[in-house]
Amino acid sequence: MKVNRWTLARRVVQLTVIGLLFTPCLGWGLFQGNLQSASLLGLKFSDPLAALQVLLLTGTVALPLLGGALLVLGGYGLLGGKTFCGWVCPVGLTTDLLECLPSTRRLRVWPLRGKLIALLVVLLLSLTLKIPAFETISPIGILSRALSFGPSSALLLMAVILLVEVLLVRRFWCRSLCPLGGFYSLVGRVSPLRIGYRVEACTHCDRCRRSCFVYEVLDAPLVEGTSHVVSGECTRCGACLDACPTGALNMRFQHPLK
């Protein structure tokens, strides 16, 4: 039996993140914080989009927040931007697992660029409300706070998203609405970690596209014949690598703009 190595590795990382979000309840010092700001083994991480909103609102960013944000931005810049969505985000894991329901595959989809509009709207909303708007209403923040502090009424928002994804639009949050995903898709455009493609090994069986929830990104290599996936929308989740029967796809570092 073929083992889906990438998916297995990804589940391990995703579950580790969820486990880490739990540990502060147990009183362990290893990890503190959540996906907005955290310290792991003394290293401080912060969400760059949160820092950006604070910068817009106050004109300055406190040094710990700035340092943590630059660290995360650099990390995801190197590792693919939306790697966050595919490997770290607990909302991503939840909606990813929901796709095990075969009925969700038959739902319609919305275009990917909705996220960029949402990103813009959230930044404007921050300026009008004078709060970091996405940090307040983000289902990622709400879910990770629920993991660290126990469930709250705000989880209703999460429930609405899951309902829409099961009944109406496939992966609508992660594909088309998440402002943080939109932000990281911009980062992913310049990232050197890419899904590479060898046309000579490809049988055009289309299994990679069927395994991918942002399958549009595979059009560049499959249709236009580029040597790798170009789009920043790729989460580097590796589902296509697992699906490919001939090894025509691989994960590699390369010059991002070539």
Added chain:
Amino acid sequence: MSEERGRAVTNGVRATLAGAAAGYLLLRSGSGYAWLLRPPGAVEEQEFLRKCIRCGRCAQACPYRAVEMGRLDAGIALGTPVIRARKNPCRLCADLPCVKACPSGALDPQLQDAAKTRIGTAVLVERQECLSLKGLRCEVCYRACPLLDKAITIENYLNARTGRHAIFEPVVHKEYCTGCGICEQACVLERPAIVVGPLQPPSESLYEG
């Protein structure tokens, strides 16, 4: 662009705008509390709302679990740290772990001395209910106060009702009171007679009338 794709884009824009409008109304309308007691070092409230990234680090750092995260009924303060003094007040830890944990400066790292905390101030709001003011020897708030004889003192004077006893009135001194809320938790009444309120009460607008 095909017609179907065009429709999908329109739908996406509509959904984003609907979501934004819903978020806006929810957060605008819903500040469920008139005033929120923040952790030590909190900057002025409007500034706090701008700076706090809702990460919960302060709440995780609090050894007494006194810092809660604002829930949906907190409206615009959803996800921000709140202390409910009657339930679980701030204990003014000498090393201020919450302030140290804050990455964004919403809790001002310049606060080094817990006694200099000014997150609010205690007020004897229910004077007619306060047992001490009724002439009984309660003074529980005075005893509970971590700044004993500074933030709350006992002033005694003749009980005018009996003409022969003393009243031992707990008096809050704003210049020392940190707003920790330990007195509010300690008050023996069902509804506390002494509660923590904002440093600057909104009374100025009342005077302008």
